[in-house]
Amino acid sequence: MDPHLLRTFVAVLEHRSFSTAASVLGYTQSAVSQHIAALEADLGTRLVERRPVTATAAGTRLMEHAPGLLLRLDAARADLARLHDTRPSRLTVAHTPAAFGPAVAQALERLHHAAHPLELEVRVLGREAVIEEVLTGRADLGLVDGATAPSDPLPLPDLGPTTTLAAAEQELAVLFPDGHPLARRGSVRLTDLTQAHWIDAPDTAIPLDRLRAVCRADGFRARIRHRGTDLHGLAALAAAGHGLAVLPMPLAAALPGVAAVPLTQPRLVHRTELIHPANPTEAARQLAELVADRRPGPQRG
Structure with missing residues (x-):
């Protein structure tokens, strides 16, 4: 299954329009139509009704898999790119609004003094967006929060080759x-x-x-x-x-x-967990160690 065709398929159904999907992806409308036709030929079934633009039963089922498949492909690309990261002093942290507590702020301050200079960026996002930012390499480290029983991990989706540890309860x-x-x-x-x-x-x-x-x-x-x-x-x-x-x-x-x-x-x-790739940048690794020193807890990979 060609991921380029799959991305076009997701865009068409998300926007309910061939023309809008073409504009978003930078293709012509005829190219989008060809992508959908090629994907349908590959899978041997109709996926998209044209007028109005809606998913068929097969298309609905494929949409249950497609976003996760594309995210894992992006995560693999980002994982390889980190092997050649030449910016050890850069750190981008994505977090949910209630996840950025005093322990993490203090760990960042310690890291900022230890690394000279440290180019730091902090982004406030929703839970799914934080996970996506980390998996795709747009953020070096993420903080997500939620409710759970004491000492239990958060019910997060399959994150692939990542490391998760408790930051605060x-x-x-x-x-x-x-x-x-x-x-x-x-x-x-x-x-x-x-x-x-x-x-x-x-x-x-x-x-x-x-x-x-x-x-x-x-x-x-x-x-x-x-x-x-x-x-x-x-x-x-x-x-x-x-x-x-x-x-x-x-x-x-x-x-x-x-x-x-x-x-x-x-x-x-209320539990906050820190997520970073299995092969984090140096700054992300140091921050995770500082947070772990302040808040011991079980790790999961």
Whole structure:
């Protein structure tokens, strides 16, 4: 299966348009049509309905595999490129909004003083984007966060030849508006809040599908959807009564207009994990060692 044809196939279905896919990929529309026809001939089945542009049953099934296949190909290319990296003083860190805690900031400061000069770039992204940045070599190291049982790893997808280690574990809290009846509670149970209004903010707060999974219950219905990485915007929505959200306690307690109430049941923690390739750059390797020195924890590869 030609990856160039597969990329064209993904672009056509993502944009629901042959002409838009052609513009995005830098091809002519006729070239895009030829790519799709060639891929269909290779696989022996129709993949895309032309009018309107939609996936066939076979195309839908292929779309379940295609993004992961293309990402692993990009990851392999980046892995080889790192063998010839001639910029040991460059470090690009991608992280989710709630993943960049004091331990990592202090480790970066120590590394910055140890490496002269260190060209440092920090990017705030969603969870899937952080993983993609690391696998494709656009970031040297990533930090992702989520909710899990104490000392358990995060439920991450298959990352291929990468190393993951714990960077921090913190208490979780539910964000309530200051005037909410539960805002002055000493603690709350997540299972008591399944029918409350929630903010669906998968890249800033703990995702609602994760809350459903750990409680093994339906509910946690979104009253409003928040897309992006703006924590203060999320706090403003919570303060105005649009819904609840779950964040790490130190971060939640510092946000204005909301009350951060500790979450006691089920027994969960906010966990941050550091991800880097199996053959990291020197700066990424040093930062990972500094973080590991500050926060011992199990590694997985």
